[in-house]
Amino acid sequence: MPEPAKATLLPLPAVDRAQQVIAALADYIQLSGLKPGDRLPAERELMAALAVGRSTVREVISHFQALGVVEARKGSGTYLLRAISGATIHMPLALDTGHLRDALLQTLEVRRGIEIEAGMVAARRRTEADLANIEAKLEEMERAHLAQGTSGPEDLAFHLAIYDATHNPLFRQLLEQMREAFERFWEKPFDRPDFARRSFPFHRTLFNAIAARDPDAAREETLKILAIVEEDIREMSK
Structure with missing residues (x-):
């Protein structure tokens, strides 16, 4: 044999x-x-x-x-830690690549649920070390924004730091599984580097809510960020 x-x-x-x-x-x-x-x-x-x-x-x-x-x-x-294969290590997402507006709105619906909950959980569970990490990522985002007018990678790092502060690994795992599909659409929507720039100040107020251990405020500040993103999608896609 x-x-x-x-x-x-x-x-x-x-x-x-x-x-x-x-x-x-x-x-x-x-x-x-x-x-x-x-x-x-x-x-x-x-x-x-x-x-x-x-x-x-x-x-x-x-x-x-x-x-x-x-x-x-x-x-x-x-x-x-667990068995994996080429078929299971990725989560295939089916999005209509021909309609940017619809794809952005669909991914935003998913992001809204995850990011609101992550902000609220982080506000309840964050440690001082978590807070220092979130603030460091926020400061990097602010420096990039002031220097370049945009802060894509730094914005992602800020939100990842919030996910880590939940001490629930599923938040980051979900984002890792979806990141490839998300980034394909969110890197520079409508070829506008200033996309959702108006949401920039609310990242600082979201940090303040997490620092104050205020889940309700964290939810409200996250909603403000995502509301501006949705407004820009609808405005730029007219």
Whole structure:
């Protein structure tokens, strides 16, 4: 009886490396029959096998950690927490790519529910360390906004810090699963870098509500941000 083929990791072409490594590593985990508790290949091994840099490998491991499927143990390595495959590591989202306005409004409906709840939970559960992290991300966002008039990556980092302050990993996991589809539409809607610029001041008031441990105020400030976003979508798509 022939032996089953062994799973291998092969070098990848230089196109969207992080996404390719995510898919390649998920397939490798499945084909290798790794089970929860098993150790993943070491960082250097992944770098050599896939012909990618350390930063790409670390980005992918961080992505898997955010999804709650692996755990990095200091001085020991990275371990699988739950079985995954190329089919399960991504959540495919079906959006109409031909109608930007409708796609933005649909994703906004999902964001509204998640972000309102995340802000309220963060206001109740945040620690002083969480608050310092949120404020640091807010200050980075404010610097970028004042220098460039826009702050896309910094805005995302601010909201991720709020998600982390909930101490509920499902908030970040949901965003990680949906991020690819979201970013495809939200990177620069209508080719307008000033999109939703009017919402900028309310990020500071949202932080203040979380600092004051006031869930109701956090909800109201989040609603103000998202109301401006919706107004801009409808105005710019006329």
